[in-house]
Amino acid sequence: MDFETYFASELDSVREDGRYRVFTDIKRHRGKFPHATRFIGEETQAVTVWCSNDYLGMGQHPKVLEAMHSSLDECGAGAGGTRNISGTNHYHVELEAELADLHGKESALLFTSGYVSNWAGLGTLAAKIPGCVVFSDSLNHASMIEGIRHSRAPYKVWKHNDVEDLDRMLSEFGPEVPKLVAFESVYSMDGDIAPIAEILDVCEKHGAMSYIDEVHAVGLYGQHGGGIAEREGLMDRITVIEGTLGKAFGVMGGYIAASRNLVDFVRSFASGFIFSTALPPAVAAGAAASIRHLKNSDAERELQQERVKQVRRKLDMLGIPHLDNPSHIIPVMVGDAKKCKMISDWLMDNHGIYVQPINYPTVPVGTERLRLTPSPVHDDGDIDRLVNALSEIWSQCELARMSAAA
DSSP: OOHHHHHHHHHHHHHHTTOOOOOOOEEEOTTTTTEEEEEETTEEEEEEEOSOSOTTOGGGOHHHHHHHHHHHHHHOSOOOSOHHHHOOOHHHHHHHHHHHHHTTOSEEEEESSHHHHHHHHHHHHHHHSTTOEEEEETTOOHHHHHHHHHHTOOEEEEOTTOHHHHHHHHHTSOTTSOEEEEEESBOTTTOOBOOHHHHHHHHHHTTOEEEEEOTTTTTTSSTTSOOHHHHTTOGGGOSEEEEESSSTTSSOOEEEEEOHHHHHHHHHHOHHHHTSOOOOHHHHHHHHHHHHHHHHOOHHHHHHHHHHHHHHHHHHHHTOOBOOOSSSOEEEEOOOHHHHHHHHHHHHHHHOEEOOEEOTTTSOTTOOEEEEOOOTTOOHHHHHHHHHHHHHHHHHTTOOOOOOOO
16 A cells, blocks of 8 residues: 555545644743734744633733742652652642542542543543443543543443433433443533533432533633532532643643542553653642632633623624524634635734634534634733624625624
């Protein structure tokens, strides 16, 4: 087989479909986010980032940076290897204590990313519990799907956020069958929120464990930033809460929080934990500082929510179609992969507005979109430039508009 020809042919097909992913070369600047510098060969361009998952700008927060600098000076750069061989740095211990407290759980366990925490957490539980059957929401993230598949446990996929469908599926298995229900709180592409209380009612009815992915909610919702489950007073009813340190907390890493025995079980059997180099101490210190700050400050959350409302209101006034949802994610709907990529390129080249096109397989064909994530560090001028540029390109492309809000 001519491997190089095959690779080139497959890449050409992706380009022809408008689905080829281009990684934008940018540099964020301390204290100036969402403004950044784009590199195009030997040239540069000032850009405003509108698609970051650093939802609250905590990657720039002075407390986070100070904690990371201090830890770097104190401990050096890396963790030295895996935690079971090279030792658990004290900053890991402190961070896991903060996470357990954040979610009202007995214990927490760190991973190198949210993807790994789902892959290892779900994969280990489903694989090691004898006879376990997994029930997965149809729109669960790839990391959850991969963890379930890796476990080789039998699984059922229930209709997205459809509690009756979940109840029906669980009813097909007797009380002697171990069951694990996996779902998310905020779904990152449509921005909708799961009916958590109703899902937990069904889980408890059938004696099923519940596993919730709160990666797009931690830091953003709840009195202390514990996520949607904290906001709705449901954390104590959930078996496993999974989250990330790489979005609203502004650093990197993933985690699970649960009972002491469950966490120790995953720690003892999850290859994704046992054989992975631990997070650098500076990263752990920065994440802990971010969590501590957001446990006691609503200012960032409140301003972000106001910015989201402001963007939605202005898009409505100009008739720019976007999905209505109760979260902080604003999907601007284009519905065509090539046009979505073209609009993204045009916004960058002509206005320095950076927003990535979201195409298949991340979203179904025909639902291509621009995913906007307003933050407290976007100002009125940033918002006006964004919506005016979108209105201009919408007219140029003769795209359909919604009826303008009254």
